[in-house]
Amino acid sequence: MTSTAPGLPDAPDARPRVRVRLGDCSVRGRAVDLAARSEAPAIAPAAIAAAVRDPDDDRVRCASPGPLHEHVGLVDGRALPRRRALAAAARALGRRASNRDRIGALEDRLDDHDPPAVDLRAARERVAEAGADVDRQRERVATCQGRVQALREAGADTSDAVADLEAAASALSEAETEHAAAEQALARERQRAREARDAREHRLELEDRLANARREARAELAARVRERVDAALVATPDSSATTFDRADPVTARLALVRVVSLDAPVVLAARRFPDVGAASDWLDAPVIRV
Amino acid sequence: MLLVVTYSRGARRDLRNVCRAHEETVVRRFGRAALFAATDHGAFLACRLREKHPDDVQVERTRPFNEFTDTDAAVREAAAAYEARDEPSTPYRRFAAGTDHPDPAALKARDLDDDR
Secondary structure (H helix, E strand, O other), rough: OOOOOOOOOOOOOOOOEEEEOOOOHHHEEEEEHHHOOOOOOOHHHHHHHHHHHHHHHOOOOOOOOOOOOOHEEOOOOOOOOHHHHHHEEEEEEEEOOOOOOOOOOOHHHHHHHHOOOOOOHHHHHHHHHHHHHHHHHHHHHHHHHHHHHHHHHOOOHHHHHHHHHHHHHHHHHHHHHEEEEEEHHHHHHHHHHHHHHHHHHHHHHHHHHHHHHHHHHHHHHHHHHHHHHHHHHHOOOOOOOOOHHHHHHHHHHHHHHHHHHHOOEEOOOOOOOOOOOHHHHHHHHHHHHH | EEEEEEOOOHHHHHHHHHHHOOOOOOOEEEOOEEEEEHHHHHHHHHHHHHHHHOOOOEEEEEEOOOOOOOOOOOHHHHHHHOOOOOOOOOHHHHHHHHOOOOOOHHHHHHOOOOOO
16 A cells, blocks of 8 residues: 555645546546536446446546455445455455465466367267168158059059169168268267366366365465454444454445555445545545445 | 266356256256256256357266166176175186186177167
């Protein structure tokens, strides 16, 4: 955190500031109160928070937000994943988990893992089409046979019908060959898929191990800042909560911001402070109130 | 029935959700696999999973195994005799040697064909 001590007369304020531009309304400062600006067009709090996080969004210019901002950048009543948020706060305070080398090694191994594709759809479809073709050709042969038979019984000339039958028999034989080839190709693909699935199974194991390691890291990091956050929580205005896990989402977010002192602005949708300046001072962060 | 096996976290999560939402069609759930009923609905659910995760969902069609119709008596008898062996540490290969029981290579060489 780069803030200078507040209250020193004439000290240049080097603390991070914000510029918000909405339509014709442009406001700069450490604490921006859009709600007090009648000329500012209405904008959803979530949209302003998204603009804070989007470096290409010209509506808000500010310091770039870190990972914690996703959890606390918009102070409102949405559910908060407590342990993730605590872990992000710990990281923002420079804490690192003791298993970070293991996590890095697992990430590297996963990056190197590129299991081959196993989509057998084309091979399955070829078998189905070839099988349907065999059925069609078989029916055609039966029809031709019937016609030859009928002509013979009638004592008529069968030469055309016999030629048709021969053509049908030949087409059936071709269809059967294609069907057998398609079955073989599918069998080969299935064999190949077995090996590729071994690789995918291994990747899944690695992913599970990585997820477990990250969970452990979050638990460890969360435990290391919980006390500080609880202390901030007790001092949060309009709150009777005493523990982070039981605090309402607004109180929990405010306590996290106070502990970490963000450079990027937080968007306040809730009213807990007499004015936006008081909010910014208490949080020690730039604030946009909507 | 349809045996659905998943090979990625995303596919496993979706399988879990499908199982939770369609208990009537899900005959049994395992960790990252499940058995679906052999109905159009089971096929529909399996196709959906495969559509979403073409490389990470395996679907096999299974059917009940009847050892009295699907395989020879020699196989059943060998299994029964081997499970009743006196010496638990005897490997099957040695157990079968010099008897009428099929050796492992013969067992492996023969498929269960459809119309046996």
